[in-house]
Amino acid sequence: MNHLSRRSLLQFATAASALAATGTIPALVQSAFANDAPTAQPKTLPWRNWSGGQTCTPAMRAAPADEAELADLIAKAATPIRAVGAGHSFSPLVPTNGTLLTLDRIAGVTAIEAKTHQADILAGTRLARMSDDLAKAGLALDNMPDINKQSLAGAISTATHGTGSEIGSLSTFLQGLRLVTASGKAIDCDAKRQPEIFQAARVSLGALGIITKARIQARPLYKLKRRTWVAPVEEMLEQVSALEAKNRNFEFYYIPYSGMALGISNNETDEAETPAPVNEDDDGLRQLKMLDDWLGWSPGLRRWTIQKILGGMEPEERVDFSHKTLSTERGVRFNEMEYHLPREAAPAALREIIETIEKNNIKVFFPIEFRTVAADDIWLSPFYGRKSASIAVHQFYEWDYKPYFTAIEPIFRKHDGRPHWGKLNTLEAADFAAIYPKWKDFLKVRAELDPKGKFLNPYLRKVFGVA
Incomplete structure (x- = not known):
C-alpha cells in the first residue's frame, strides 16, 4: 500500500461530491444528439443515464434548434415526451418509449442586464458553460452545485443545490422563465x-412542459477561499451548527469505516488566486475501493488503516473564483440517494446511518455528504418552508445499490426527510402528498397545462397518481 499517499486519500473524499451525477453523455448519446444531426432521429437507439442505472429505447430522438421546432415537435411527436440534459438524474425522470429530446442546440447566455445583474439563459446551457460565460461578463451565481455538468433546465426542474446555510437551491435564483406547454x-x-x-x-420535474429560457439572478464576480481539513466525525457533528454559522459555504464528508470526516469551507476573499491543484x-476513490477490496473483511483493521493515513494531516487552502472552487470534476460513477431533512434532525440521522452501515x-x-440549504417557498422544492440539511449516500455503479439504500431510507423517512427529485427513492404519490403542503396546488396547474399527460412517463404518472 506504499502508493496510498495521505494526499490522495484526502482527495478521494471530495470525489463523493459527485452527488448530482456527473460525467459526460455516453458516446452513443452524443452521436445521436450531435449538433449537426437532423432535428429528429427515427432510429431506435437505446439511452442510459450517467450511472447506467436508468435506460430506455425511445421511438424517436429529437434535437430542436429553436423554440419553433420544439413547438412543432411537441404537437406531432410520440408520447411521452421527455427532455434529457446530461443524464445526471438517478431517478427514472427521463426514460420513455416515446420521444426523447435534448435542448443542447437551445443553449447560451442571450442577454445580461448590467444594473440588476440578471441574465437570460437558454435552457439547454450546461452549468459549466453558463458559469464561464457569466464570468466573462463579470458575473457569477450566488452558489453552485458541486457538479456543473447538468443542463440549466434540468438543474432548475429538480431543485439542484450547493451548500450554504443561508443560500437556496438554483431554483431560488429564478426571476422568470419561458415554458412551451403541451x-x-x-x-x-x-x-x-x-x-x-x-x-x-x-421545480416541475419537466411535467408542465419544456423550459426554453430562464432569467437568473446573478451578482458581481467574486472569489472564495476554500479550506479542507480532517477531523473525527463526532467532533464535526458536535460543531456543525457553529461551522454552518461561521462559514459562507460549509459541508463535510464522512469516510465509511474510518470514524473520520473531511470538512470543506468556502468564504469570500480578495486574496490573489492560487494555482489550481491537480x-x-x-x-483517490479508486484507492479507497482498493482498501475495501483488501480490508473489507475486517472493519476494525480498515478503520485503523484509514485513521493512520489521515492522522496529522494539515489543512489545505485554495483561492479562486467561486465557480471554480464550488464545482469540481468527477469521473468515478455511482448511484445515489439523497434526502433533505429538517436541519435540527440531520446530525442524529447521520449518526444512525453510520451505525447502520458499520x-x-x-x-x-x-x-457520505452532509450539506445545508436555506428554506424557500417553491411548491415542489424539498426545502419548502424549512431550513434543511442534505445527506447523500452513494454506491459504486457496478455494485447493487438496493441493499444499502434499503437499509438507509427508513432513517431518512423517520426524520421527516424529503428526497432529492433527481436521486433514487421509493416514495409514491401518497407519500409526496403528505410531505408537500402545496402538492394539490401543483397537481392543479399540471392538469391544466397538460391534461392528457403528454409529458408524463410511467414514473411521473406514479409520482403524481395519474392513471
Whole structure:
C-alpha cells in the first residue's frame, strides 16, 4: 500500500461530491444528439443515464434548434415526451418509449442586464458553460452545485443545490422563465405574470412542459477561499451548527469505516488566486475501493488503516473564483440517494446511518455528504418552508445499490426527510402528498397545462397518481 499517499486519500473524499451525477453523455448519446444531426432521429437507439442505472429505447430522438421546432415537435411527436440534459438524474425522470429530446442546440447566455445583474439563459446551457460565460461578463451565481455538468433546465426542474446555510437551491435564483406547454403555446411567467404557473414551474420535474429560457439572478464576480481539513466525525457533528454559522459555504464528508470526516469551507476573499491543484479525486476513490477490496473483511483493521493515513494531516487552502472552487470534476460513477431533512434532525440521522452501515458491515466505500440549504417557498422544492440539511449516500455503479439504500431510507423517512427529485427513492404519490403542503396546488396547474399527460412517463404518472 506504499502508493496510498495521505494526499490522495484526502482527495478521494471530495470525489463523493459527485452527488448530482456527473460525467459526460455516453458516446452513443452524443452521436445521436450531435449538433449537426437532423432535428429528429427515427432510429431506435437505446439511452442510459450517467450511472447506467436508468435506460430506455425511445421511438424517436429529437434535437430542436429553436423554440419553433420544439413547438412543432411537441404537437406531432410520440408520447411521452421527455427532455434529457446530461443524464445526471438517478431517478427514472427521463426514460420513455416515446420521444426523447435534448435542448443542447437551445443553449447560451442571450442577454445580461448590467444594473440588476440578471441574465437570460437558454435552457439547454450546461452549468459549466453558463458559469464561464457569466464570468466573462463579470458575473457569477450566488452558489453552485458541486457538479456543473447538468443542463440549466434540468438543474432548475429538480431543485439542484450547493451548500450554504443561508443560500437556496438554483431554483431560488429564478426571476422568470419561458415554458412551451403541451398545446405548443409558449408561456412567459414570473412572480407577477401568471405567478401560479411560475411557482409550479420553478421545480416541475419537466411535467408542465419544456423550459426554453430562464432569467437568473446573478451578482458581481467574486472569489472564495476554500479550506479542507480532517477531523473525527463526532467532533464535526458536535460543531456543525457553529461551522454552518461561521462559514459562507460549509459541508463535510464522512469516510465509511474510518470514524473520520473531511470538512470543506468556502468564504469570500480578495486574496490573489492560487494555482489550481491537480485533480486527484478519481484516483483517490479508486484507492479507497482498493482498501475495501483488501480490508473489507475486517472493519476494525480498515478503520485503523484509514485513521493512520489521515492522522496529522494539515489543512489545505485554495483561492479562486467561486465557480471554480464550488464545482469540481468527477469521473468515478455511482448511484445515489439523497434526502433533505429538517436541519435540527440531520446530525442524529447521520449518526444512525453510520451505525447502520458499520454494524451491518454494508459494502460501501463512497463518503457520505452532509450539506445545508436555506428554506424557500417553491411548491415542489424539498426545502419548502424549512431550513434543511442534505445527506447523500452513494454506491459504486457496478455494485447493487438496493441493499444499502434499503437499509438507509427508513432513517431518512423517520426524520421527516424529503428526497432529492433527481436521486433514487421509493416514495409514491401518497407519500409526496403528505410531505408537500402545496402538492394539490401543483397537481392543479399540471392538469391544466397538460391534461392528457403528454409529458408524463410511467414514473411521473406514479409520482403524481395519474392513471
